[in-house]
Amino acid sequence: MDKRTFFLRAMRGEEYRRRAWVISAFSQTRENPDAWKTDRYPWRIVQTPTAYFFVDPEKENELTAIDDADTTAPPFRFRDPIDLKTGEVPNLYRDVRTTYGNTLFNFLVLVYPFGNRVEFQPGRVSAGQLEDHVLSRTIDDPERADKRSGTPAPPVTDGLKAPLYTSEYVKFSNAMFQLTAFTQLCVPAVTRKTMQAAPGIHELREKLLEQNRGRLDDPAVVAGIMKELVKYDKDWLKDDEGANFLITKKSWEVVRTRLFSMMDMEAGFGDLTKADLVKTSLAEGWDISKFPSMNDTLRAGSYKRGAETALGGELVKWLLRVSANLGVTQEDCGTRLGLEMTVDEGNLYKLPGSAVVTATGHEKIDSEEAACRYLGKKIMLRSPMFCALPKTDYCSVCAGARLSLNPTALSVAISDYGSAFMGLSLGAMHGKVLETARMDYRKAIS
Ligand SMILES: [Zn+2]
16 A cells, blocks of 8 residues: 555544554654554554555454555655645545645644534644634534523534534644644754854854944844844754744744844843843853843842732732622613724724714624724724713623623623733743834824
8 A cells, every 4th residue: 555545544544643653654663573463453553674564454454565665764754745635634625735744733633623624724824823713613512502592403514614512622622732742753843953053143243233333222223133133043044844843933032042142131120221231142151241130130030020920919819809899780871981992903803792882872893794894983982991880880881792791700800900910020031022113102092
């Protein structure tokens, strides 16, 4: 049997769920030559020095050879190309050229939980976007929804618009976590290049520092230099296997720069507007003249962040207590006031679930489509800030649809402000990137 046929048959047999199978398919393994005889699971790969075989469920679990496998390499590699035809993967609706790794991903993460109802994802996939898509289609399992509402459950239908169910979402999440078992196979972190500074980066740094001499106390200038250094570093690593591990901004702009190109501005206990520039990298050894600044940063990153995090926790507790008696009532206070805002792509997400003040009262916005009608318009958005109800209650229109669902749980939402402070302190502990950004001051102060 040829490699491609074998792979797709094993996928159809759900072997992607078996960690041992995936590891033996994507790496070279060495085990007792007779090990397979005691556990003949279907499609089990048996690697020998001269050929690759598999336990063939169609031939009474005896061995069959994988004809076109090259035994100097693993049976499959994640980036080996494969041409797939419509239907060869249950959720594939068009012909596509992709890789074995991508095919494995689709079987494990999409076909296993959802069958053919979430479309095949080629290329690099964003876990966040995929989850957003899945969640936007997820509803209660039919039997549970049935029990709660007493109405018959909708029929389970196939197709890319069909609903997905919570039990399937749980399978999807488990499958995503299963992927972490394969990091050693497909995202090596340690390569010759990831362990080193890009050759010439120190010369580039010296050149840039020299060009900007006299302006090095300006964070915007230093941010510009850092950007150039990161670009140079990325260029050098772009074809390296290890670059697939360095996918976060932090690994490039904090970890690799501090380690190999330049320590950057040390803010110590202050903020980055008044910071001390440390021009060398950690790999070159400490610049002892900058010892105080580096120590300040160390203490800011350890004790100070810890103390600030505790403050955030205290604020959460305080907010929970002061807001414990707040409630949402079902009526409409009828206020004519609200938050003034101009709707654009950036704040559109705030609208669904809220209400807009109109000439005759208010209009509830219940969907993203309804919100889109206000794009580019200046509106007054009803907000608890302007609720006219007496005492400590808010009306359901000012509070919005989501908060009204749990009328006595407002304090949970309010305590979230404390969590935001806590998050800021916790986040700062992990290193900051110095960079410039464009600001529209009118938007920022509106
Ligand atoms: Zn109100």
